[in-house]
Amino acid sequence: MCIFRQPSNIVDATDTSHPDYYHRVVDCQWACPAHTDVPEYIRLIAQGRLTEAYLVNRESNVFPGILGRVCDRPCEPACRRGRVEDKPVAICRLKRVAADHHEDIATRLPKIPKVKNGKRIACIGAGCASLTVANDLLPLGYEVTMFERYSVPGGLMRSNIPAFRLPESVLDEEIGMILGMGVDLRLGTCIESLRALLEDGRFDAVFVGSGAPKGKELRLPGREEAAANVHIGISWLESVAFGHIGHIGERVLIIGVGNTAMDCCRTSLRLGARQVKVMARKPRGFFKASPWELEDAEEEHVEILVNRAPKAFVVQNGRLAGMRFDCMEYELDARGRILSERVTGEEFLPADDVILAIGQENAFPWIERDLGIEFDKWDVPVVDARTFQSTRAGVFFGGDAAFGPKNIIWAVEHGHQAAISIHRHCQGEPLGERLPAGVTLSSRKMGMHEWSYANDYAPIERRLMPHVSLKERFKKLNIEVELGFTAEQAAEEAQRCLNCDVQTVFAAKLCIECDACIDICPVDCLTITGNGAEAQLRTRLKAPAQNPAQPLYVSVALPQTGRVMVKDEDLCVHCGLCAERCPTAAWDMQKSHIHWPHAADEARVLEARKPKIA
Amino acid sequence: MTFIAKPRVTHPSLPQNALGLTRRAYEGALSTLCAGCGHDSITAAIVEACWRRSIEPQNLVKLSGIGCSSKTTAYFVSGAHGFNAVHGRMPSIAMGANAANRRLTYIGISGDGDTLSIGLGQFCHAVRRNVDMLYMIENNGVYGLTKGQFSASADVGTRAKKGETNLQPPIDPVLLALDLGATFVARGFSGDKHQLVPLIEAGLKHRGFALIDVLSPCVTFNDHEGSTKSYAYTREHYEPAVLADFVPSEAPITVDYGVGEAREVTLHDGSRIVLRKIDSDYDPTDRAAAAAAVQARMSSGEYLTGLIYVDAGEERPDFHQVNATPEEPLNALPYEQLSPGSAGLRKVLARYR
Numbered sequence: 001m002c003i004f005r006q007p008s009n010i011v012d013a014t015d016t017s018h019p020d021y022y023h024r025v026v027d028c029q030w031a032c033p034a035h036t037d038v039p040e041y042i043r044l045i046a047q048g049r050l051t052e053a054y055l056v057n058r059e060s061n062v063f064p065g066i067l068g069r070v071c072d073r074p075c076e077p078a079c080r081r082g083r084v085e086d087k088p089v090a091i092c093r094l095k096r097v098a099a100d101h102h103e104d105i106a107t108r109l110p111k112i113p114k115v116k117n118g119k120r121i122a123c124i125g126a127g128c129a130s131l132t133v134a135n136d137l138l139p140l141g142y143e144v145t146m147f148e149r150y151s152v153p154g155g156l157m158r159s160n161i162p163a164f165r166l167p168e169s170v171l172d173e174e175i176g177m178i179l180g181m182g183v184d185l186r187l188g189t190c191i192e193s194l195r196a197l198l199e200d201g202r203f204d205a206v207f208v209g210s211g212a213p214k215g216k217e218l219r220l221p222g223r224e225e226a227a228a229n230v231h232i233g234i235s236w237l238e239s240v241a242f243g244h245i246g247h248i249g250e251r252v253l254i255i256g257v258g259n260t261a262m263d264c265c266r267t268s269l270r271l272g273a274r275q276v277k278v279m280a281r282k283p284r285g286f287f288k289a290s291p292w293e294l295e296d297a298e299e300e301h302v303e304i305l306v307n308r309a310p311k312a313f314v315v316q317n318g319r320l321a322g323m324r325f326d327c328m329e330y331e332l333d334a335r336g337r338i339l340s341e342r343v344t345g346e347e348f349l350p351a352d353d354v355i356l357a358i359g360q361e362n363a364f365p366w367i368e369r370d371l372g373i374e375f376d377k378w379d380v381p382v383v384d385a386r387t388f389q390s391t392r393a394g395v396f397f398g399g400d401a402a403f404g405p406k407n408i409i410w411a412v413e414h415g416h417q418a419a420i421s422i423h424r425h426c427q428g429e430p431l432g433e434r435l436p437a438g439v440t441l442s443s444r445k446m447g448m449h450e451w452s453y454a455n456d457y458a459p460i461e462r463r464l465m466p467h468v469s470l471k472e473r474f475k476k477l478n479i480e481v482e483l484g485f486t487a488e489q490a491a492e493e494a495q496r497c498l499n500c501d502v503q504t505v506f507a508a509k510l511c512i513e514c515d516a517c518i519d520i521c522p523v524d525c526l527t528i529t530g531n532g533a534e535a536q537l538r539t540r541l542k543a544p545a546q547n548p549a550q551p552l553y554v555s556v557a558l559p560q561t562g563r564v565m566v567k568d569e570d571l572c573v574h575c576g577l578c579a580e581r582c583p584t585a586a587w588d589m590q591k592s593h594i595h596w597p598h599a600a601d602e603a604r605v606l607e608a609r610k611p612k613i614a
Numbered sequence: 615m616t617f618i619a620k621p622r623v624t625h626p627s628l629p630q631n632a633l634g635l636t637r638r639a640y641e642g643a644l645s646t647l648c649a650g651c652g653h654d655s656i657t658a659a660i661v662e663a664c665w666r667r668s669i670e671p672q673n674l675v676k677l678s679g680i681g682c683s684s685k686t687t688a689y690f691v692s693g694a695h696g697f698n699a700v701h702g703r704m705p706s707i708a709m710g711a712n713a714a715n716r717r718l719t720y721i722g723i724s725g726d727g728d729t730l731s732i733g734l735g736q737f738c739h740a741v742r743r744n745v746d747m748l749y750m751i752e753n754n755g756v757y758g759l760t761k762g763q764f765s766a767s768a769d770v771g772t773r774a775k776k777g778e779t780n781l782q783p784p785i786d787p788v789l790l791a792l793d794l795g796a797t798f799v800a801r802g803f804s805g806d807k808h809q810l811v812p813l814i815e816a817g818l819k820h821r822g823f824a825l826i827d828v829l830s831p832c833v834t835f836n837d838h839e840g841s842t843k844s845y846a847y848t849r850e851h852y853e854p855a856v857l858a859d860f861v862p863s864e865a866p867i868t869v870d871y872g873v874g875e876a877r878e879v880t881l882h883d884g885s886r887i888v889l890r891k892i893d894s895d896y897d898p899t900d901r902a903a904a905a906a907a908v909q910a911r912m913s914s915g916e917y918l919t920g921l922i923y924v925d926a927g928e929e930r931p932d933f934h935q936v937n938a939t940p941e942e943p944l945n946a947l948p949y950e951q952l953s954p955g956s957a958g959l960r961k962v963l964a965r966y967r
Contacts, residue, residue, distance in 0.1 A: 083626070084623060084626065085623075449617045449618065455618065456618065456619075456621065457621030457622070457623050459621070459622060459623065512650070512833075512837070512845045512846070513805055513845065513849075514650040514651075514652065514655065514804075514805065514831070514833060514845060515654075515655040515658070515804070515805060515807070516649055516650045516651075516654060516655070518658075519654055519655055519657070519658035520620060520654075522620050522621045522622075522623050522624065523623060523624065523625045524625045524628070525625075543625040543627070543628060544625075544627055546627065560845065560846055560849050561849060571625055571626070573621065573623055575618070575621055576618070577618060577620060580618050580649065581649045581650070581654075582649060582650065583648065583649045583650025583833045584650070
């Protein structure tokens with residue numbers, strides 16, 4: 001969606017009433033798939049209101065304790081602090097602080113009506129997407145039945161994330177909150193046929209949240225002969241999680257360098273491996289693993305070897321002896337893209353076990369292909385990206401089952417959106433006409449020189465996460481490595497947040513063009529100049545606006561000279577000095593609250609529309 | 615004023631000058647003036663000009679008297695030398711400092727009260743003596759610190775915030791300086807840095823007395839309807855006569871101006887001012903014509919701005935030439951040269967017997 005029209009000669013005044021404008025300024029919230037109100041909960045943490053911080057989180061991301069440990073954190077690379085300084089705010093780990101120390105919230109969770117609305121929903125899989133659907137629909141009076149093939153709920157969160165990263169108690173608590181709302185959970189129940197479920201007729205809608213449970217295979221010579229010692233990453237992690245595997249050989253090779261590979265290598269170290277090598281086909285810049293997961297693995301002395309392409313499994317005396325790799329060389333262009341590759345030689349690396357972590361897929365052998373659910377050429381169901389409905393009305397997909405492997409936070413948002421769709425479907429409303437996002441602004445001015453937010457820039461560096469010592473952490477499989485921030489660290493880290501949701505709101509008609517705001521702005525993001533085409537305007541600003549991904553705010557023509565106020569949103573630290581210095585209050589600091597509708601909001605609006613009988 | 619300090623954080627790709635410093639290195643203490651004061655904009659223009667000229671902070675001397683304007687020396691180049699003089703007596707201190715050390719760059723900041731009322735005599739003599747300094751008047755037409763009485767630069771007919779109308783004619787520092795033989799006379803507006811910054815750059819490099827009278831609206835006591843020095847009124851009534859671009863000596867000549875459109879004035883250090891005329895008849899090197907033009911505009915209620923007059927040939931001797939001050943700063947001269955000794959003293963005294 002483009003919210004900026006760009007005529008050839010001048011830029012139109014920015015329409016800040018569009019809910020996306022101020023949302024975009026809050027980089028973390030904009031980047032979060034579930035649009036968690038990050039600055040708000042960080043402020044609450046800074047005030048010591050950890051329970052409230054937890055609830056703000058829970059509203060959008062449902063699993064703050066889980067995500068506070070294992071989220072892929074799309075918010076952090078987006079964080080403005082990372083552009084102003086070097087490192088972003090440790091958003092993810094602050095979330096964990098709120099989760100670790102919140103008080104009992106049982107009384108503050110949505111009330112579940114005793115009288116149900118008569119609609120029944122089936123959720124297939126008890127992972128994060130299905131749990132979110134249940135979390136959103138149970139308070140509206142729906143009855144939710146959840147089918148799970150294993151004997152415990154949690155899906156990949158439980159089976160694929162090692163306990164040293166995500167303790168069982170955290171999973172139990174947050175999953176328990178939702179199950180406690182009254183989910184009819186059928187454990188150990190594998191849905192073998194969707195047709196049977198649909199024909200049963202008990203359910204008004206079906207949500208498929210069965211994940212992407214199939215690990216990719218690597219077909220190379222020797223694969224069959226070495227089968228006993230070659231493992232598929234996600235299945236292996238699952239077996240470890242459920243206690244079926246408790247040991248691995250001394251020398252382990254991990255093929256692939258994504259986050260699953262990182263979990264595999266670190267788990268191997270806890271199961272007896274002494275020498276673990278992660279084999280990457282390409283150079284470091286191409287690694288799929290998150291930088292912090294790479295860092296944690298390397299801290300544990302996992303060796304990552306680059307430019308090795310797997311060629312064959314080597315079997316001696318009927319047992320895996322190692323693997324042969326082609327040594328690769330790549331020619332990269334200036335932007336780091338591969339121009340050409342060549343093989344420079346071959347290498348043999350001995351191994352007792354090999355773990356394949358080269359990706360995973362969703363698989364639907366249990367969905368009959370004649371149910372009106374269309375599958376595309378890759379044999380995955382065609383799902384509407386907005387409503388999450390398949391081509392058969394009433395059947396919805398979410399999480400990894402919808403668009404392939406992503407992350408918990410994506411699955412949660414899929415769940416929220418699918419819940420809205422399921423509600424509209426069950427109420428006979430068109431799925432597409434959902435509530436739009438909204439924004440409300442409220443001034444933070446308290447009086448002369450008083451603003452109700454901490455606007456001083458704290459020049460402190462990102463706090464380091466304390467870890468259990470290398471000696472201690474391998475003693476047991478489930479010793480959580482990260483200790484979490486101390487109260488002091490959390491308080492300091494919270495001060496690094498720039499409060500991007502406290503917006504600089506400009507009223508052009510009040511401006512007398514005294515330049516006070518421009519002179520005081522510490523990061524030179526304001527300019528008063530003649531209007532022009534955006535590209536040209538960017539060259540005329542007080543400081544270079546080199547990040548075209550960040551919008552320019554352009555005001556309407558100013559009353560005295562007809563010039564425009566331009567703000568480069570890129571580096572604004574939201575210190576509020578423009579508003580503090582403005583003699584006419586043309587600038588004001590206003591907290592933006594982004595309304596990102598959930599099923600409960602839809603329900604409220606639909607309810608209000610119903611004719612009232614007096 | 616504001617109580618929130620400007621944070622130290624900067625734009626990560628802020629350009630550096632020849633000394634490797636960013637503009638932020640030329641800032642000073644937190645301003646305690648009213649939010650929106652024109653003086654703060656002038657401060658920002660001085661910061662910009664000093665940064666662009668790569669002035670070493672320790673080689674700059676900031677001097678001022680008393681008043682809102684005179685507080686502003688604290689708000690720029692905190693690494694420079696500073697002197698807050700008695701009301702209206704800043705020129706004497708500047709002169710003394712100049713005599714002792716001619717190697718430093720002197721910038722005096724004064725206001726309409728400090729210069730045109732209590733300090734008028736001092737100001738006139740500093741112009742006359744062609745003291746080597748940049749003298750800036752932050753001119754708002756009112757006594758802001760004493761709650762908004764008319765100053766000596768208030769125009770006839772302007773109304774005070776409380777309603778009185780001014781009946782006494784103003785003293786115009788530009789006309790006065792032209793009359794007293796100033797070699798660099800300019801007028802700017804705090805709301806137009808595009809014009810002001812090059813004027814300050816040129817003024818800093820000019821040898822002899824450089825005056826910049828800057829119209830600087832008082833946002834608290836003189837920014838209402840009926841005031842002739844409000845932001846709105848000044849914007850409508852300030853007329854740039856010439857656009858002055860400052861070209862440092864190290865910069866190659868790259869810009870070609872059409873014949874008659876521009877003329878260059880070379881300063882003593884080799885840097886140049888390129889004057890682009892807006893009115894083709896205006897000659898900024900003709901003192902009498904400049905004074906006439908200023909007066910003509912004034913009678914029609916307008917302020918002529920820009921570099922109004924510059925002594926192109928720099929023929930007038932400056933303070934140092936007239937008084938044969940030593941090239942070396944006094945603090946660098948050997949004791950024998952500084953002190954005549956008892957024999958020398960006897961010789962001097964003998965002259966008065």
